[in-house]
Amino acid sequence: MAEQTAASVHNPGSAVSPSARKTRNQPDDVVPAAPTVSLVTGPLRKLGADAVVVGLRPGEDAPTAAEGADEVDAAFDHRLAACFAAVGATGAAEQVHLLPGPKRLGIDVVAAVGLGEPGSDDDRNREAIRRAVGAAVRALAGSATTVAVCVSPTLAEAAAAAEGAALGGYAFDRFRTKPVARTPVGAVVVLAGGQAKADLRRADARARTVTTAVNRARDLVNTPPSHLVPAGFAERAQTLARAAGCTVDVLDEEALADGGFGGILGVGQGSVNPPRLVAVSHRPRRPVAHVALVGKGITFDSGGLSLKPTSGMLTMKMDMAGAAAVLATALAAAELDLPVRVDAWCALAENMPGGSATRPSDVLTMRNGSTCEVRNTDAEGRLVLADGIARASEDGPDLILDVATLTGACIVALGKRTFGVMGNDDDLRDRVVRAAGEVGEAAWPLPLLEEAPERLESKVADIAHWSPSPPGGALTAAGFLSTFVGPGIPWAHLDIAGPAFNDDAARGYLPSGGTGASVRTMLRLLETAAVRD
Numbered sequence: 001m002a003e004q005t006a007a008s009v010h011n012p013g014s015a016v017s018p019s020a021r022k023t024r025n026q027p028d029d030v031v032p033a034a035p036t037v038s039l040v041t042g043p044l045r046k047l048g049a050d051a052v053v054v055g056l057r058p059g060e061d062a063p064t065a066a067e068g069a070d071e072v073d074a075a076f077d078h079r080l081a082a083c084f085a086a087v088g089a090t091g092a093a094e095q096v097h098l099l100p101g102p103k104r105l106g107i108d109v110v111a112a113v114g115l116g117e118p119g120s121d122d123d124r125n126r127e128a129i130r131r132a133v134g135a136a137v138r139a140l141a142g143s144a145t146t147v148a149v150c151v152s153p154t155l156a157e158a159a160a161a162a163e164g165a166a167l168g169g170y171a172f173d174r175f176r177t178k179p180v181a182r183t184p185v186g187a188v189v190v191l192a193g194g195q196a197k198a199d200l201r202r203a204d205a206r207a208r209t210v211t212t213a214v215n216r217a218r219d220l221v222n223t224p225p226s227h228l229v230p231a232g233f234a235e236r237a238q239t240l241a242r243a244a245g246c247t248v249d250v251l252d253e254e255a256l257a258d259g260g261f262g263g264i265l266g267v268g269q270g271s272v273n274p275p276r277l278v279a280v281s282h283r284p285r286r287p288v289a290h291v292a293l294v295g296k297g298i299t300f301d302s303g304g305l306s307l308k309p310t311s312g313m314l315t316m317k318m319d320m321a322g323a324a325a326v327l328a329t330a331l332a333a334a335e336l337d338l339p340v341r342v343d344a345w346c347a348l349a350e351n352m353p354g355g356s357a358t359r360p361s362d363v364l365t366m367r368n369g370s371t372c373e374v375r376n377t378d379a380e381g382r383l384v385l386a387d388g389i390a391r392a393s394e395d396g397p398d399l400i401l402d403v404a405t406l407t408g409a410c411i412v413a414l415g416k417r418t419f420g421v422m423g424n425d426d427d428l429r430d431r432v433v434r435a436a437g438e439v440g441e442a443a444w445p446l447p448l449l450e451e452a453p454e455r456l457e458s459k460v461a462d463i464a465h466w467s468p469s470p471p472g473g474a475l476t477a478a479g480f481l482s483t484f485v486g487p488g489i490p491w492a493h494l495d496i497a498g499p500a501f502n503d504d505a506a507r508g509y510l511p512s513g514g515t516g517a518s519v520r521t522m523l524r525l526l527e528t529a530a531v532r533d
Contacts, residue, residue, distance in 0.1 A: 034166050034169050035166060038187075039189075051144030055151035058092065113139075130160045131440075135168060137165045174219075210523060217516040217519050234278050247281045263386050263387040268349030294392050295323035302353055319351075325519050326345070330342045333523070364383070366387055385404055389402055449472055494518050500518075
């Protein structure tokens with residue numbers, strides 16, 4: 001039987017009203033640990049902060065104070081840049097230095113962070129601010145409880161600073177039994193003087209919603225697989241959907257079998273933790289567009305019978321980052337009350353080598369009725385996505401985005417910081433890449449291979465899901481997925497295998513661990529869809 005909440009997709013009228021969203025209290029285990037961030041008008045001396053962040057730009061001989069630092073500079077007798085230059089500051093991007101605050105400022109610590117050279121456009125400048133403020137807030141952990149930020153002369157830049165603070169101050173410490181040595185910053189206030197109150201409120205609300213969505217996705221990715229099996233993910237999605245006023249439907253293993261979801265079932269049948277398909281929907285009264293999001297949700301990937309080496313499993317709790325991203329995006333769309341219908345499909349399974357596991361050369365019958373030969377059980381993500389895409393297509397959306405930590409080949413092609421975008425519609429693909437650039441995420445367009453159908457020919461089934469030929473592996477995987485998209489539906493595939501998980505040191509506003517990659521890109525695309533002609 002399908003598991004359903006009171007807010008089921010079969011009864012949209014039962015969803016929580018927008019007014020009720022504000023009074024819902026979420027359990028502690030679904031609230032990301034990050035500083036509370038507010039946009040305020042100041043003045044600085046009345047904010048009660050115990051640290052302040054200012055920006056520096058590189059100069060010919062010494063750094064210069066960036067806009068927004070006038071009050072702090074005056075407290076340093078207009079020698080702010082010179083004082084920080086004396087301790088090695090150059091204004092280089094994300095370089096952070098701390099000094100005691102002058103007594104007249106009434107603030108204990110002053111942090112100067114490098115903004116680097118001005119960018120060639122506003123998007124780049126806002127991203128530089130996000131990264132700089134994220135680095136500064138993280139550097140102030142253990143030194144400050146409340147931080148004021150003075151780096152942003154415009155409302156758009158102040159909002160970027162707020163995003164950087166909330167994302168850079170994120171911490172995942174749910175499983176620590178002892179206090180951390182450096183307590184994260186608890187609150188950040190970003191000065192945005194001279195702004196209309198209504199504009200300030202809107203920018204503040206959006207920044208909070210966007211960063212909560214990203215940090216929500218990070219939390220899910222960082223949760224150990226012992227504590228986030230498919231059913232557990234589904235339960236958390238139900239809790240979050242209720243709070244956001246979304247409808248939600250959960251298909252368990254019996255409902256998946258009845259519905260012909262052979263891909264999801266095939267991947268999950270080797271595990272004692274059965275698979276799920278979760279649909280979370282934001283359904284405004286008069287939507288101007290209908291967007292379906294499909295996320296790969298492998299809560300742990302051992303490789304199945306095509307077992308990974310030990311080193312290859314160390315970060316495989318992150319193989320559900322796509323499902324985390326689409327869930328977080330749908331919830332944020334509801335919280336922003338976007339006039340776009342959003343259906344987020346989370347295809348969830350644990351890929352394990354149990355006695356009932358799918359074998360290479362098995363044939364599965366997929367949701368769209370086609371048969372698929374399995375050649376490699378460690379190429380499982382495309383199987384669950386195929387079923388999710390086929391199901392999403394049945395509702396006739398205006399477009400489909402799928403998001404997945406899908407291929408190592410994409411990391412080989414683009415590195416760890418850039419996700420690839422492929423699709424059957426060049427305009428949609430380019431819109432995704434453009435949206436990514438606008439919010440500071442790195443994305444790159446890639447083609448579909450003309451020879452993909454030849455690579456995926458099977459002698460025993462309609463299609464094979466994997467090719468042993470390594471060149472162009474990310475493109476071959478996308479070619480397989482394209483065959484499950486409904487006729488005439490624009491579709492784009494986001495392979496976030498590289499940037500979804502940072503196994504290096506924290507940088508900018510990106511922590512070690514889950515990053516929430518693609519959430520801001522998808523939200524930006526939804527916002528543009530809401531105003532498209």
